[in-house]
Amino acid sequence: MAANDTISDMLTRIRNASLARHQTTEVLSTKMTRSIAKVLKDEGFIADYEESGEGVDRRLVLSLKYKGKSRKPIITALKRVSKPGLRVYSNRKDLPRVLGGIGIAIVSTSSGIMTDREARRTGVGGEVLCYVW
Numbered sequence: 001m002a003a004n005d006t007i008s009d010m011l012t013r014i015r016n017a018s019l020a021r022h023q024t025t026e027v028l029s030t031k032m033t034r035s036i037a038k039v040l041k042d043e044g045f046i047a048d049y050e051e052s053g054e055g056v057d058r059r060l061v062l063s064l065k066y067k068g069k070s071r072k073p074i075i076t077a078l079k080r081v082s083k084p085g086l087r088v089y090s091n092r093k094d095l096p097r098v099l100g101g102i103g104i105a106i107v108s109t110s111s112g113i114m115t116d117r118e119a120r121r122t123g124v125g126g127e128v129l130c131y132v133w
Contacts, residue, residue: 006030011078018064018073029058035113045075079131091125103133
């Protein structure tokens, strides 16, 4: 697997797994994917995440969340914003609001990975990684 864009890979895996109603999905474990998983958990989009494997084979196992008897995925969509070929930066004044605040934008700032809401509160801007709603 050519993991040149681990974030896109992670989002695609979560998207596919939740559409197929899987309970868990595995993504490559990097500092970045761990931070994103933490934000997703804190914001209530995934139930939990844990690490498995050793060294190079480290994986993050994400437990997905569904609501109701019909098991409707909590995550309706994930959209990659800043790509390796075209980075998207935003200062704190221009941080995007996803679906009028229903969704979140995950931003990579100088003080770590956080949601657009936290970044506004902290008063920092950064690279807009993705939207989740």
